[in-house]
Amino acid sequence: MDGDLTLHGLTSDVSLDTTFLGSAEWNGDRVGAIATTQLHREHYTLNWQQTIAKGLPVVGSTIRIELDVQAVRQS
Secondary structure, eight states: OEEEEEETTEEEEEEOEEEEEEEEESSSEEEEEEEEEEEEGGGGTOOOOOBOTTSOBSSOSEEEEEEEEEEEOOO
């Protein structure tokens, strides 16, 4: 699934690897999906350069986003 993501006033194209989990009828019609993507902090000017004593970064440059979504049809 492709879309736009805006952070700190900067909009970029984002592609989510999406898996449809199926549908079920339980308290209404439901569908489920999971989606993942990775962002790079530098693309959104989120650049934390703090390091611990040995020079290792405290926060990495890559952010992994995982979504687990359920939708229920409203009548």
